[in-house]
Amino acid sequence: MGFGKPRALDRYVFFEWLKIFVTTALGFPILTIVIDLTDNLEKYLARDLTREAIALSYFYWLPE
Numbered sequence: 209m210g211f212g213k214p215r216a217l218d219r220y221v222f223f224e225w226l227k228i229f230v231t232t233a234l235g236f237p238i239l240t241i242v243i244d245l246t247d248n249l250e251k252y253l254a255r256d257l258t259r260e261a262i263a264l265s266y267f268y269w270l271p272e
Contacts, residue, residue: 241266
């Protein structure tokens with residue numbers, strides 16, 4: 209009994225969990241940005257903001 213070499217099943221479960229975690233960690237912020245962008249696009253265009261300015265604002269918004 210100890211913490212020896214991980215078995216194949218342990219590695220498989222870990223990597224499947226890791227794939228789901230990474231997909232969620234990257235996908236959720238992208239989904240949130242797309243939803244927010246579609247809600248506020250009219251306001252951004254009314255202010256004559258460039259694509260770069262909008263993209264930069266979402267880049268700085270990511271840590272939130």
